[in-house]
Amino acid sequence: MMEYVKQPKEIEDKSMKIIRPYLEGMDLSEEEIAVYSRTIHASGDVEYAKLVTTSQDAVAAGLNALKNGADIYCDVEMVRTGINKKALAQLGGEVFCQVSAPEIAEAAKAEGITRSIAAMRAYGKRLDGNIVAIGNAPTALYEVLRLCSEENIRPVLIVGIPVGFVGAAESKEALVEQAPVPFVTVRGNKGGSPIAASVINALLYLLVQRTQMLYIEPNK
Amino acid sequence: MMEYVKQPKEIEDKSMKIIRPYLEGMDLSEEEIAVYSRTIHASGDVEYAKLVTTSQDAVAAGLNALKNGADIYCDVEMVRTGINKKALAQLGGEVFCQVSAPEIAEAAKAEGITRSIAAMRAYGKRLDGNIVAIGNAPTALYEVLRLCSEENIRPVLIVGIPVGFVGAAESKEALVEQAPVPFVTVRGNKGGSPIAASVINALLYLLVQRTQMLYIEPNK
Numbered sequence: 001m002m003e004y005v006k007q008p009k010e011i012e013d014k015s016m017k018i019i020r021p022y023l024e025g026m027d028l029s030e031e032e033i034a035v036y037s038r039t040i041h042a043s044g045d046v047e048y049a050k051l052v053t054t055s056q057d058a059v060a061a062g063l064n065a066l067k068n069g070a071d072i073y074c075d076v077e078m079v080r081t082g083i084n085k086k087a088l089a090q091l092g093g094e095v096f097c098q099v100s101a102p103e104i105a106e107a108a109k110a111e112g113i114t115r116s117i118a119a120m121r122a123y124g125k126r127l128d129g130n131i132v133a134i135g136n137a138p139t140a141l142y143e144v145l146r147l148c149s150e151e152n153i154r155p156v157l158i159v160g161i162p163v164g165f166v167g168a169a170e171s172k173e174a175l176v177e178q179a180p181v182p183f184v185t186v187r188g189n190k191g192g193s194p195i196a197a198s199v200i201n202a203l204l205y206l207l208v209q210r211t212q213m214l215y216i217e218p219n220k
Numbered sequence: 221m222m223e224y225v226k227q228p229k230e231i232e233d234k235s236m237k238i239i240r241p242y243l244e245g246m247d248l249s250e251e252e253i254a255v256y257s258r259t260i261h262a263s264g265d266v267e268y269a270k271l272v273t274t275s276q277d278a279v280a281a282g283l284n285a286l287k288n289g290a291d292i293y294c295d296v297e298m299v300r301t302g303i304n305k306k307a308l309a310q311l312g313g314e315v316f317c318q319v320s321a322p323e324i325a326e327a328a329k330a331e332g333i334t335r336s337i338a339a340m341r342a343y344g345k346r347l348d349g350n351i352v353a354i355g356n357a358p359t360a361l362y363e364v365l366r367l368c369s370e371e372n373i374r375p376v377l378i379v380g381i382p383v384g385f386v387g388a389a390e391s392k393e394a395l396v397e398q399a400p401v402p403f404v405t406v407r408g409n410k411g412g413s414p415i416a417a418s419v420i421n422a423l424l425y426l427l428v429q430r431t432q433m434l435y436i437e438p439n440k
Contacts, residue, residue, distance in 0.1 A: 018385040044383040044409035081301040163264040189264035
């Protein structure tokens with residue numbers, strides 16, 4: 001019989017100890033370290049220590065919003081799946097993703113835009129005071145920036161972490177340069193759904209007393 | 221108004237062209253290049269070119285199984301979410317994940333094991349002739365290897381790509397050394413749900429004529 005660590009809580013504590021040295025000397029608060037650590041934990045990639053970029057107020061803004069029951073609007077189902085909905089529910093928040101809804105497919109076709117754009121556009125005013133979490137589609141992130149600039153929509157936090165080689169890095173630079181609200185992103189090509197979800201979960205775990213249940217399956 | 225590429229098909233084609241040079245000179249078949257490319261596409265990380273490891277027969281075995289309607293058994297919901305179920309359904313296959321089922325939580329508690337182990341153990345014989353896709357839990361991967369060695373279970377392909385700093389790399393080395401069946405993995409700490417799903421999707425897209433619908437949201 002193979003011998004290996006079977007306790008998720010123990011695995012996570014050990015992981016965080018291994019990750020910590022990569023974040024030393026970076027002038028981060030303990031809360032920011034929790035966010036950065038979880039992106040490294042989710043990717044298995046210590047380079048995230050250098051790639052994560054946040055506005056100065058982002059972590060505080062996210063914590064404050066979640067504490068007050070903010071909802072989370074995602075670009076794709078994988079981000080929704082990755083967010084710990086039990087922890088979020090304890091704070092009164094919900095996660096939404098409508099990219100697969102038939103009416104969004106119709107709107108996208110009618111307007112000649114991607115479903116990711118159509119989904120964010122359809123949320124519109126609902127994003128005010130809530131959190132946006134984007135882990136896949138540069139087009140969704142651009143649309144949220146357009147909603148901010150042209151329609152004066154104001155999420156409290158944009159977690160914008162699309163992944164890939166065409167448009168993703170550019171969309172994240174646009175976020176850094178143009179976001180009129182707090183943001184968390186990852187510079188360059190890397191990113192993706194589990195990274196976006198990990199940022200939200202890091203914030204949640206700073207607020208919610210995690211039970212053994214939550215430790216066993218942090219992504220459920 | 222910001223200008224950016226809005227056509228998913230175009231984005232994907234461009235991405236694959238950018239990724240291709242990183243796979244030159246590696247003695248890979250076109251089908252293997254498709255699999256490797258999609259892990260890079262999903263992570264935004266060209267290092268996957270050097271980290272992906274497959275048994276020689278893995279891609280052929282996966283294609284053959286999917287063509288014959290094989291099902292896919294996942295360790296976590298994020299892998300299930302990431303797999304293109306429309307494409308899989310066209311071939312007659314289904315995706316399963318029971319880690320969140322109440323009876324699995326009960327079995328885990330009763331036996332003092334993780335839910336990931338309990339879920340794979342409960343599948344048991346159902347894995348025979350089907351595909352296992354693991355993107356999160358080293359414990360699930362170890363359990364599948366135990367099912368193979370101690371209970372003579374024989375999936376046709378193990379996609380084993382847990383992520384992290386404690387146990388993940390070791391579990392993947394165990395897969396490389398011990399798997400009695402074809403496998404795809406990623407050496408070291410990197411990996412995760414979108415990477416495991418991307419391997420399955422790469423195989424699916426070699427078999428299924430993708431429609432514009434599928435291109436727009438490949439992860440739905």
